[in-house]
Amino acid sequence: MPPPHLLLITTDQQRFDTVACAGNQRIWTPHLDWLCDGGVRFDNAYSDCPVCLPARTTLMTGLHAWRHGVMSNRWVEGACTPDGSLAGRLGRAGYQTRLVGKQHHGPGIRHLMGFDAQEETADYFRFYHQHPQLGTPRAGGLGMNEHVPGIDTVGEEHSLSHWAVRRSIDFLETRDPSRPFFLWLSFHDPHPPFVPCASWAQQYAQAEVPAPWRGDWSRTADAVPAGFQAVTRELSMTQRLDAERIRQARRAYYALISQVDAHLGLLFGWLGELGLMQDTWIVFTSDHGEMLGDHHLGGKCVPFEGSARVPLIVRPAASPRQLHPLRGSTSDALVCLADIMPTLLNLAGAPVPDGLDGLDLMAAQTDTARRERLFGSCGGYLHYLKEGTLKYCRETLDGRELLFDLATDPHEERDLSASHPALSRLRRLLEEHLQALGTVRDPAVPTSSADLPANVHPGLRSQVGNEK
Secondary structure (H helix, E strand, O other), rough: OOOOOEEEEOOOOOOOOOOHHOOOOOOOOOHHHHHHHHHHEEEEOOOOOOHHHHHHHHHHHHHHHHHOOOOOOOOOOOOOOOOHHHHHHHHOOEEEEEEEOOOOOOOOOOOOOOEEEEEEHHHHHHHHHHHHHHHHOOOOOOOOOOOOOOOOOHHHHOOOOHHHHHHHHHHHHHOOOOOOOOEEEEOOOOOOOOOOHHHHHHHHOOOOOOOOOOOOOOOOOOOOOOOHHHHHHHHHOOHHHOOHHHHHHHHHHOOOOOOHHHHHHHHHHHHHHHHOOOHEEEEEEEOOOOOHHHHHHOOOOOOOOOHHHEEEEEEEEOOOHHHHHOOEEEOOOOHHHHHHHHHHHHHOOOOOOHHHHOOOOOOOOOOOOOOEEEEEOOOEEEEEEOOOEEEEEEEEOOEEEEEEEEOOOOOOOOOOOOOOOOOOHHHHHHHHHHHOOOOOOOOOOOOOHHHHOOOOOOOOOOOOOOOO
């Protein structure tokens, strides 16, 4: 039997609870629901370093961030190499490889890092810069991390999501038919700016969306420990937004996800038309989540559920009418982004290198191969340990710690660090983990909460030619 085609689909900054069939009936995601109906949804999936560059480097290497060394959005030389990358290994196994959309897993967006070819997000902006008669996308000036919602300045047929899917379809139509393909479709949305097209903004204009969660440790923004506040106050300043503005931002965020989902329907339709669906494994996930006002926080990096927990769906190569053991199933196995590389290599029949942190997602569901615990570290000072239903969070600027039992407190509202009997054991495990890391730290990261920056990313930087 020939090896299957492999389609990896990622969104950027999509939190775990934004798939309708997983329990959120306030969002419209029929095509993600369709993936779940035909495959397995992993309900306990995490990004160990929930920010773009580290997470995407993990996808390409099968290594946790503290192993490959990229702990923030600053590249570390040698963290990923073309030969050692997922794309490089699949290429040597005979696959034609293509990336479409956001790269952000190497020293620069033009580094192929093992892919045969790629079309990067900057190419989209370059095209519209060269064809101004078609309109100017995202010309409103909102920045890449601001949470003030807006509306895209082009119609849906000229949106970034539409471009990414059309370029992916073009690859499927013009690829080498004698070889299996590995396509990574990497959406930019729902990463800020929250600027859905007008048609999708209108659909959510009056929609009910969940209110942000607050805890006994986060009743006010100032009550949140400074180390956990830091990224919000550096990137999005979400703590300034009142309840109505948070509601508007959430509507725009939901609209972007539905806009992506609608374009997935176009892609899946073409896979069927081209006769490829029954031979293609599809993996869907996101690099990290988005706090979206929970606990007065915005953005990513922090160890809390909204930031670190991600959607993860695997649909096997099968026709829509074909029965498959995974069809419509849900797994509670503790999994992470590092698991995607060994999973895809195994599906391709390609050698899986020794020493990976990731587990094959198909094997991770069995009792003998389940992960007992997962460590997460971001930026050198934000850490977590997930074990069973317990999650221990710590920031090492001021040494503040939080402990939650997600079985009874799924939204991290009750801090148990003052009394839980497991605290000392979890603290010891994390300390041993941090000692093993040694001095892994981004030199640009402050060593004290007194040195934390605030509001340092104003406005939208040009996407055209911005290749660093």
